[in-house]
Amino acid sequence: MRSEARGKDISDVEVTHISMHGFWLLFEGKELFLSFSDFPWFKGAVVSAILNVQLLHKDHLYWPDLDVDLSVESIEHPENFPLVSKPS
Numbered sequence: 862m863r864s865e866a867r868g869k870d871i872s873d874v875e876v877t878h879i880s881m882h883g884f885w886l887l888f889e890g891k892e893l894f895l896s897f898s899d900f901p902w903f904k905g906a907v908v909s910a911i912l913n914v915q916l917l918h919k920d921h922l923y924w925p926d927l928d929v930d931l932s933v934e935s936i937e938h939p940e941n942f943p944l945v946s947k948p949s
Contacts, residue, residue, distance in 0.1 A: 873916040884911055888922075888933065899939040902929045 878885045883896035897904040903911055910926035917923045920933040935942040
């Protein structure tokens with residue numbers, strides 16, 4: 862007996878793990894880490910707000926509960942994007 866081919870993934874981006882240091886996203890087969898030191902907007906956020914992430918464009922993510930939007934490039938290379946605003 863053969864299994865049917867799996868369907869298309871329903872999630873373009875998914876939070877896979879949250880720790881005291883940050884959280885991991887699964888995006889296009891890559892795992893990305895967002896440390897709370899590099900992305901302080903997430904540090905005091907409730908879990909449900911971190912989990913509620915949307916793909917706005919092919920490389921742009923948005924957390925509507927936190928009003929935070931980030932490019933994938935800024936997640937992969939936070940050193941190239943110094944913070945210009947402070948978390949509220």
